[in-house]
Amino acid sequence: MPGTEALKQNRKTIVIMGCGRVGGKLAAMVDAAGHKVTVLDIDAYSFRRLPPTFSGTALIGNGTDEEMLRKAGIESAHAFIALTQGDNRNVMAAQIAKHVFKVPRVICRIYDPLRKDIYEQLGLESISPTEVFADLLFNRLEKI
Amino acid sequence: MKSLYIVIVGGGNIGYYLSKALLNLGHEVLIIERDVKKCERLEDELGSCCLRGDGCETVVLTEAGLNRADVLIATTSHDEDNLVSCQVAKYRFKVPRTIALVNNPNNDVTFRKLGIDATISVTNTILEHVEQEIPVHPLIHLLTMSGHMEEVIELLITKDSPALGKSIGQLKLPQDTTIALIMREGERPKIPSPDAVFKENDRIIALTTPDSEKTLEKILLS
Numbered sequence: 001m002p003g004t005e006a007l008k009q010n011r012k013t014i015v016i017m018g019c020g021r022v023g024g025k026l027a028a029m030v031d032a033a034g035h036k037v038t039v040l041d042i043d044a045y046s047f048r049r050l051p052p053t054f055s056g057t058a059l060i061g062n063g064t065d066e067e068m069l070r071k072a073g074i075e076s077a078h079a080f081i082a083l084t085q086g087d088n089r090n091v092m093a094a095q096i097a098k099h100v101f102k103v104p105r106v107i108c109r110i111y112d113p114l115r116k117d118i119y120e121q122l123g124l125e126s127i128s129p130t131e132v133f134a135d136l137l138f139n140r141l142e143k144i
Numbered sequence: 145m146k147s148l149y150i151v152i153v154g155g156g157n158i159g160y161y162l163s164k165a166l167l168n169l170g171h172e173v174l175i176i177e178r179d180v181k182k183c184e185r186l187e188d189e190l191g192s193c194c195l196r197g198d199g200c201e202t203v204v205l206t207e208a209g210l211n212r213a214d215v216l217i218a219t220t221s222h223d224e225d226n227l228v229s230c231q232v233a234k235y236r237f238k239v240p241r242t243i244a245l246v247n248n249p250n251n252d253v254t255f256r257k258l259g260i261d262a263t264i265s266v267t268n269t270i271l272e273h274v275e276q277e278i279p280v281h282p283l284i285h286l287l288t289m290s291g292h293m294e295e296v297i298e299l300l301i302t303k304d305s306p307a308l309g310k311s312i313g314q315l316k317l318p319q320d321t322t323i324a325l326i327m328r329e330g331e332r333p334k335i336p337s338p339d340a341v342f343k344e345n346d347r348i349i350a351l352t353t354p355d356s357e358k359t360l361e362k363i364l365l366s
Contacts, residue, residue, distance in 0.1 A: 064224055066250060088228040091224070091228055092224040092227050095258050096254060099257060099258060114203070115202070118231075118235060122235060
């Protein structure tokens with residue numbers, strides 16, 4: 001396979017918290033791209049979203065718990081993505097990953113745009129799906 | 145005493161009794177609670193002092209007049225909610241003091257690393273009391289300094305202690321640790337000099353950090 005060698009060198013360790021629709025899909029994509037993925041969820045039933053080809057690790061546990069994050073390999077992770085349904089859970093886990101474990105790249109989903117602004121100002125890389133989707137719809141409406 | 149404006153997030157048992165006590169002390173108190181029924185019950189009991197809403201939302205906190213609040217206390221049963229309430233209060237509204245209830249005792253240290261002024265862990269508090277109730281326990285936590293990563297502990301030098309007969313200067317104590325007092329039966333407690341020698345049954349009061357506590361325990365108690 002072309003590029004296999006290059007991929008091996010660029011193989012990153014990614015920890016994803018939350019195996020919902022987005023978390024599950026992202027985990028599958030990152031895994032298919034050849035990276036080492038660990039996906040965390042408090043509900044084992046969520047892992048049904050992972051494809052049968054998934055070669056990463058699925059771990060039951062709470063990502064706001066330092067001990068659990070250690071088990072998930074956070075100490076050697078290149079990136080951490082917080083994707084649970086709870087804004088506050090995401091914010092807490094992302095801050096632990098960034099400030100306690102010094103993960104080089106941390107991305108946090110925050111539905112509430114106001115809360116997202118605050119945490120962005122505090123230096124947390126955050127995305128508000130609410131904002132992104134509203135923008136997308138607005139742009140489409142403009143073209144009507 | 146100066147009357148403070150105190151905002152409490154969470155109208156559960158802790159929020160309720162805390163508000164009642166603070167109101168009695170003459171402070172101005174506002175409780176933010178999501179649940180309508182709880183809000184109604186609080187208002188029946190305590191008068192008009194409850195705002196219905198999510199204590200993590202900027203809009204609700206603005207309505208609560210948070211920019212003139214002296215203290216915010218987050219008392220919900222969800223640690224992540226308590227963390228966010230306190231952080232939003234601190235960084236967005238510049239509330240001078242934020243206090244978070246911590247349900248998972250491990251979050252005690254984590255929260256302080258993330259900028260919360262003071263944390264209260266019910267589990268740790270009970271544990272400390274248990275330690276103090278058991279006289280044979282060699283290391284007792286007396287106090288955790290709010291805002292700092294420092295704690296005051298008490299240790300008892302027993303006949304098996306590796307520090308017995310040695311002076312403070314001889315022992316390689318951690319940098320961030322200070323032996324503050326030596327208490328000896330029949331003597332006045334004294335602030336030790338570096339050549340003070342440990343004797344059996346000495347009770348030591350030391351200032352240390354959670355990180356150095358284990359090392360200190362090893363040096364003094366084995």
